[in-house]
Amino acid sequence: MRWPSLSWLGLGPVVPSPWLLLLLATASWLGARVLVWIYTFCKTAWRLRCFPQPPRRNWFLGHVGLGPPTEQGMQEVTQLVAAYPQGFMVWLGPVVPLISLCHPDVVRPVLNASALPWPRDPGFLAFLPWLGDGLLLSAGAKWGRHRRMLTPAFHFSILKPYLKIFNDSVNTMHAKWRRLMAEGVTRLDMFEHISLMTLDSLLKCVFSFDSNCQEKPSEYIAAIVELSALVAKRHQQPLLHLDFLYQLTPDGRRFRKACRLVHAFTDAVIRERRRSLLGQGLDDGLQAKAKAKTLDFIDVLLLAKDEDGKVLSDQDIRAEADTFMFEGHDTTASGLSWVLYxxxxxxxxxxxxxxEVRELLRDRDPQEVEW
Structure with a gap:
């Protein structure tokens, strides 16, 4: 069938431009993404409607500004927990929900559930350049594989020799406190001192490295502390969650520099350990250390094999070691500081x-806690 000519309307045949087609395709793709995002958001909001929430500041900010990292913020969070003892939800801006679970009966099923399918929370991505794809940030099959391979690191036969390391680090901290008191110091930043003590312990347990960081400055320890502070600071500035913006800031440049230092240290330890163990046969060397009960975390990672006999790569080992250095010192120092407070x-x-401690240590020589 022949279509009538539209020339009398001044309309001739249309020749599609490649740029026009590209523009239409891009607009269609963006429109589809927006529709999918709206559907996902509405579905998530509907599922979360059962969680109570405090009044929002306004529709755009949501609960941003509630519970700042100050004493007043801690009081606000305490009031929220008292008002919503099971748990509550807040909105970070108009579209990001954050759920806080408070009661042990509510938290227990979450902790007991399988963690294999969890999606990586975007809030944790700030850690990725530093910690890599270790247990904290990995997901799915990789998380499950690494979790099984790392389980031997927490066997009591591995942990028992660490107790002397913990005792020695605490004794160093106590000696430092006594010296400061003799010099007339009456106030201490407890978290700072305990953080150094936990970092001192971890360096010995993870790398078999005595940094003496409680008594003198350590470049590696300073980098760990700086990275922790920079990640916390970035988390409180939503605009800097965008990587390309963060990399342009002075904090972003400091973060990259500290990452390079930490990674260089960990890589050097791994290379040196492999080189020394290969000289006597990797498996033989590790097995000899295991029998002597002198395995550190790097040794356990080098020794680890999955069900197919595959070992961890150097990159995997670095990610797990850096993850444990961060998680081990920060959470432990926070918990101990809170207990002492x-x-x-x-x-x-x-x-x-x-x-209770005196009763436990009665008639012991030396007077140290044992396993």
């Missing part, structure tokens, strides 16, 4: 704890 606030409980 509460013991100082409640002398009667402090005395009960002191008596």
């Amino acid at each position: 509460n013991l100082a606030k409640h002398p009667q409980h402090q005395e009960r704890c002191r008596q």
